[in-house]
Amino acid sequence: MITVILLIALVFFVYEVANNQAQVRRSTEALNAMLEEEKRLEIDNGQFKRYIEGDNLGDYLDRQARNMGYADPQERIFYVNPAN
Numbered sequence: 001m002i003t004v005i006l007l008i009a010l011v012f013f014v015y016e017v018a019n020n021q022a023q024v025r026r027s028t029e030a031l032n033a034m035l036e037e038e039k040r041l042e043i044d045n046g047q048f049k050r051y052i053e054g055d056n057l058g059d060y061l062d063r064q065a066r067n068m069g070y071a072d073p074q075e076r077i078f079y080v081n082p083a084n
Contacts, residue, residue: 051060071077 051057065071066077069077
């Protein structure tokens, strides 16, 4: 009887250890993905800071507005569709 109880406890223990290792692996992968995203955002943030702190903020805003389809009241935007 004690042997059966010990065997069940051992199986449960091995299952829990394997489950915990899988959880740690998933958490580590998620953390690594977040760290990569943080690096990318820091690079983007540095670029935005250069635009804001430099003299080319107006140029940057104009370029972003044009990318979104906006134009100054006195200008027109033409879209060229290349012929195949």
